[in-house]
Amino acid sequence: MATKPKRPTVHDVAREAGVSVATVSRALSRPKDLKKETLDHVLKVVRATGYRSNQMAVQLRTGLSRTLMVLVSDITNAFYAEFFKGIEDYARSRGYILLIGDTSQDAQSEQDYFGMLSANKADGLLWNVDATPAELGQGTIADLLGGHPLVLCNHNTEIDAPTVRIDNDLGGRMVAEHLLDLGHRAFAEVAGPLEHDSIRRRHDGFNAALAEAGVTVPTDGQLGGALGIETGQAAARQITAMETPPTAVFAHNDAIAIGLLHSLPKLGLRVPDDISVVGYDDMPYACAMTPELTSVRLPRRRWGAAAAKMLISVLEGSETGTPEVAIPPEFKRRESSAPPRQN
Amino acid sequence: MATKPKRPTVHDVAREAGVSVATVSRALSRPKDLKKETLDHVLKVVRATGYRSNQMAVQLRTGLSRTLMVLVSDITNAFYAEFFKGIEDYARSRGYILLIGDTSQDAQSEQDYFGMLSANKADGLLWNVDATPAELGQGTIADLLGGHPLVLCNHNTEIDAPTVRIDNDLGGRMVAEHLLDLGHRAFAEVAGPLEHDSIRRRHDGFNAALAEAGVTVPTDGQLGGALGIETGQAAARQITAMETPPTAVFAHNDAIAIGLLHSLPKLGLRVPDDISVVGYDDMPYACAMTPELTSVRLPRRRWGAAAAKMLISVLEGSETGTPEVAIPPEFKRRESSAPPRQN
DNA sequence: GTGAAAGCGCTAACAA
DNA sequence: TTGTTAGCGCTTTCAC
Numbered sequence: 001m002a003t004k005p006k007r008p009t010v011h012d013v014a015r016e017a018g019v020s021v022a023t024v025s026r027a028l029s030r031p032k033d034l035k036k037e038t039l040d041h042v043l044k045v046v047r048a049t050g051y052r053s054n055q056m057a058v059q060l061r062t063g064l065s066r067t068l069m070v071l072v073s074d075i076t077n078a079f080y081a082e083f084f085k086g087i088e089d090y091a092r093s094r095g096y097i098l099l100i101g102d103t104s105q106d107a108q109s110e111q112d113y114f115g116m117l118s119a120n121k122a123d124g125l126l127w128n129v130d131a132t133p134a135e136l137g138q139g140t141i142a143d144l145l146g147g148h149p150l151v152l153c154n155h156n157t158e159i160d161a162p163t164v165r166i167d168n169d170l171g172g173r174m175v176a177e178h179l180l181d182l183g184h185r186a187f188a189e190v191a192g193p194l195e196h197d198s199i200r201r202r203h204d205g206f207n208a209a210l211a212e213a214g215v216t217v218p219t220d221g222q223l224g225g226a227l228g229i230e231t232g233q234a235a236a237r238q239i240t241a242m243e244t245p246p247t248a249v250f251a252h253n254d255a256i257a258i259g260l261l262h263s264l265p266k267l268g269l270r271v272p273d274d275i276s277v278v279g280y281d282d283m284p285y286a287c288a289m290t291p292e293l294t295s296v297r298l299p300r301r302r303w304g305a306a307a308a309k310m311l312i313s314v315l316e317g318s319e320t321g322t323p324e325v326a327i328p329p330e331f332k333r334r335e336s337s338a339p340p341r342q343n
Numbered sequence: 344m345a346t347k348p349k350r351p352t353v354h355d356v357a358r359e360a361g362v363s364v365a366t367v368s369r370a371l372s373r374p375k376d377l378k379k380e381t382l383d384h385v386l387k388v389v390r391a392t393g394y395r396s397n398q399m400a401v402q403l404r405t406g407l408s409r410t411l412m413v414l415v416s417d418i419t420n421a422f423y424a425e426f427f428k429g430i431e432d433y434a435r436s437r438g439y440i441l442l443i444g445d446t447s448q449d450a451q452s453e454q455d456y457f458g459m460l461s462a463n464k465a466d467g468l469l470w471n472v473d474a475t476p477a478e479l480g481q482g483t484i485a486d487l488l489g490g491h492p493l494v495l496c497n498h499n500t501e502i503d504a505p506t507v508r509i510d511n512d513l514g515g516r517m518v519a520e521h522l523l524d525l526g527h528r529a530f531a532e533v534a535g536p537l538e539h540d541s542i543r544r545r546h547d548g549f550n551a552a553l554a555e556a557g558v559t560v561p562t563d564g565q566l567g568g569a570l571g572i573e574t575g576q577a578a579a580r581q582i583t584a585m586e587t588p589p590t591a592v593f594a595h596n597d598a599i600a601i602g603l604l605h606s607l608p609k610l611g612l613r614v615p616d617d618i619s620v621v622g623y624d625d626m627p628y629a630c631a632m633t634p635e636l637t638s639v640r641l642p643r644r645r646w647g648a649a650a651a652k653m654l655i656s657v658l659e660g661s662e663t664g665t666p667e668v669a670i671p672p673e674f675k676r677r678e679s680s681a682p683p684r685q686n
Numbered sequence: 687g688t689g690a691a692a693g694c695g696c697t698a699a700c701a702a
Numbered sequence: 703t704t705g706t707t708a709g710c711g712c713t714t715t716c717a718c
Contacts, residue, residue: 007489009695020705025697035703052489055462056403057695060710065399067442067464076428078421078627085419088445092452097459099410100443102431109435116440119398121410146350146395229631258631265633284421285626288572288601290608290633352711363689368713378687400711403694689718694711701706 008049017045028053059120066096068311069122071113073130075102079253079281079300080128083153086304087126094312096123107134118146124311128153130196151311153303155197160322162314164307167326168198171296172205174331175250175278178294180213182339184248184276188221190235190260192252199227199252202280206250221246225256232259239275240267247275247340254279254286254295261289261336272338282332291335298329351392360388371396402463409439411654412465414456416473418445422596422624422643423471426496429647430469437655439466450477461489467654471496473539494654496646498540503665505657507650510669511541514639515548517674518593518621521637523556525682527591527619531564533578533603535595542570542595545623549593564589568599575602582618583610590618590683597622597629597638604632604679615681625675634678641672 010021017024019042026033027042034042045051059065068091072080088098099122103109110133117125125145129152135144141159142150152163179187189206192199210216223238225231232251236259239245251257257279261271269275271291279286282297306327313319353364360367362385369376370385377385388394402408411434415423431441442465446452453476460468468488472495478487484502485493495506522530532549535542553559566581568574575594579602582588594600600622604614612618614634622629625640649670656662 010697011695021695022697022705022707023703026704029697033703038703050486052458052461054403054695055459055464056399056406056408057710058697060397060399060403060694060712061696061698063399063710075431076424078424081419081421081424084443085445088418088443092455097464098443100427100431100441102428112435115395116398118395121398121440143393229628255628258628262631262633283628285572285598285601285628288605290605353713354711364712365689365691365714366687369688372713376687381687397711400694401713403696403710404712404714406694687718690716692713692715694713696710697708699706699708702704 007054008051009054010051013042013045013049013051016049017042063120065120065123067099067122068096068124068126068308069099069101069113069117070126071101071103071110072128073103073105075100078283082300083304086301086306087308088304089301090305090308091312096308096312105130111135114144117148118144120146122148124149124151124315126151126153126307126311129156129159130154132156132158149311149314151307151314153307155324157197162310162319162322163324164303164310165324165326166198166298166303167328168201169205169208170326171280171298171329172202172207172250173209174296174329175202175280176206176209176213178331178333178337179248179250179276179278180210180215182248182276182337184340185215186244186246186248186340187215187217188223188235188239188246188249189217190231190249190251190256191222191224192227192256194224202252224252227253227255229255229259229262232256232261233263234259236260236263236267240264240269245269245275248337249275249277251277251279254281254283254293257293257295257336258289261291261293272336273341276337276340278337286332287334289336294334294337295332296329297332299327303327350397351394352397353394356385356388356392356394359392360385406463408463408466410442410465411439411467411469411651412442412444412456412460413469414444414446414453415471416446416448418443421626425643426647429644429649430651431647432644433648433651434655439651439655448473454478457487460491461487463489465491467492467494467658469494469496469650469654472499472502473497475499475501492654492657494650494657496650498667500540505653505662505665506667507646507653508667508669509541509641509646510671511544512548512551513669514623514641514672515545515550515593516552517639517672518545518623519549519552519556521674521676521680522591522593522619522621523553523558525591525619525680527683528558529587529589529591529683530558530560531566531578531582531589531592532560533574533592533594533599534565534567535570535599537567545595567595570596570598572598572602572605575599575604576606577602579603579606579610583607583612588612588618591680592618592620594620594622597624597626597636600636600638600679601632604634604636614679616684619680619683621680629675630677632679637677637680638675639672640675642670646670
């Protein structure tokens with residue numbers, strides 16, 4: 001643990017190099033302000049001494065941490081992996097690093113993380129909002145965050161901030177159009193929690209597109225629950241129990257779809273022969289299901305990168321409004337959807 | 344953007360409360376050093392002014408960032424999600440936050456992150472090593488990290504540091520024993536990159552247990568490749584092309600197993616009737632495959648928590664050796680493995 | 687129990 | 703082009 005021998009500071013380097021601390025600082029941050037000779041010399045000493053600037057001091061001095069806080073409700077969700085990567089890639093290309101936090105849908109954790117932002121542990125926040133925080137009543141979001149800027153990764157009507165989200169209306173619509181094209185007219189929908197904007201929109205888009213074709217989802221075909229495998233399994237039981245089951249189901253995410261794929265056949269409905277199943281998200285394993293799952297691919301990496309870019313633009317002053325950009329998803333047709341049987 | 348009105352500092356609070364800055368600082372960090380009266384008064388002013396300490400200053404002054412850096416080679420891998428959560432949970436309970444970095448198996452990125460550690464962006468490092476960094480030749484790992492402590496989450500013979508890893512020898516052994524118990528004697532193994540310690544060990548454990556039963560994997564049954572679905576698909580082709588295919592396959596992770604599950608039936612071998620498949624990792628979707636995948640469950644969350652605990656112990660001085668703890672996995676029997684057919 | 691004051695290591699005016 | 707110097711906001715001796 002060579003942690004004892006105190007690390008060299010600008011002063012050490014300055015003394016060693018026979019220049020002032022300012023020169024050392026400049027050599028590192030604005031090299032072109034120095035005579036090439038001096039620069040080379042200082043840099044050599046820097047290397048010789050193994051000097052590394054102490055970011056704690058830099059941060060205090062500049063007021064910048066070059067750190068982005070990323071908040072999601074469940075870091076455990078594989079869904080976010082690519083999203084993080086997109087953020088990380090762009091952020092790092094701009095010299096920022098990531099503080100990733102999991103709020104677990106818990107108001108206290110959320111507050112804690114907001115507190116860290118206020119305490120300048122990060123310069124800005126990338127937030128995948130699920131629910132509007134309760135504390136928001138007591139002030140604006142900017143107060144909560146200590147004035148640090150925020151970019152939302154989900155739409156939220158009660159928070160006024162730049163937003164970079166997936167175009168879920170379009171996603172839902174894509175599913176409807178695909179299924180209609182195949183000839184389906186009898187549908188079921190297994191929804192997630194509709195109070196979440198991103199869920200609501202895939203629902204709205206789906207149903208709007210159906211409505212335009214003169215079709216509606218019957219009441220008993222409107223199922224839903226949490227965004228998990230079990231919801232799909234439960235839905236499969238409900239669907240197979242119906243007198244005239246739908247010929248196509250739209251699951252609000254791939255986990256639900258997997259639950260369907262897994263349970264429907266066991267309960268007597270083959271996919272896609274008897275019933276088509278379309279998922280949403282296009283998780284990595286969607287294409288390895290049996291049958292391969294038709295899904296809506298969300299460009300999660302691009303999404304993360306766009307959000308990071310937006311936040312950094314705000315931080316660096318080149319973005320001042322509160323734009324809302326919606327990233328279009330992409331439809332992935334696979335084996336789990338097919339034309340309905342003729343009967 | 345209420346970012347203009349400069350935030351209150353200890354001085355502001357001190358003036359407002361009619362005490363010294365020292366007293367304000369104490370009120371926040373060591374309340375019991377103050378007369379209850381003073382304390383209450385200061386705290387009231389703190390609340391009134393909305394004061395929040397500036398962590399940048401605290402860090403510089405104390406030399407502590409209360410931040411843990413976590414480095415993995417691919418943040419995109421769903422495998423890490425639960426691992427992160429375990430780290431986050433424990434870390435946060437101890438007042439630490441997480442800086443998560445993705446090295447992309449890239450030496451430069453790795454160096455960059457090490458540099459940030461040296462620059463005190465974090466107090467310590469939790470590292471899921473894949474390969475020993477090339478730069479290690481030029482000095483000890485402690486130098487590279489600026490003297491900050493490190494806990495490895497994978498064994499690495501060339502780096503001497505406390506390690507908290509999964510007991511992969513045991514995992515591999517569990518698979519062999521399960522399959523032997525079922526009556527299998529003809530095996531194939533689809534391995535990952537054996538240069539990784541965690542992969543090597545599941546291989547070693549598996550083969551050692553087979554050897555003890557007097558069985559070996561024939562040469563043409565020793566397959567392998569990257570830890571992805573495609574490797575499983577390719578292996579399925581090789582296996583089905585064999586004159587006498589094995590009755591059981593051990594896939595080094597679930598992705599490979601999924602590739603097998605997906606491709607074997609298409610090529611004429613039913614799972615588990617003709618051939619048993621056992622995966623490794625027990626990813627969330629393993630139990631939703633058709634057939635449900637028998638796998639080795641890695642307690643990833645517990646693993647992360649244990650690693651975080653170890654690192655914080657080192658940081659706070661209560662752990663000084665270089666212990667190596669191996670966390671035992673758990674066997675999950677499901678549908679994809681069954682006794683071999685009698686023939 | 688409380689205050690005064692000395693920095694932590696760095697950057698950025700301002701001077702020279 | 704380079705140096706001097708004043709802090710950034712906080713914690714922590716050391717006095718009182």
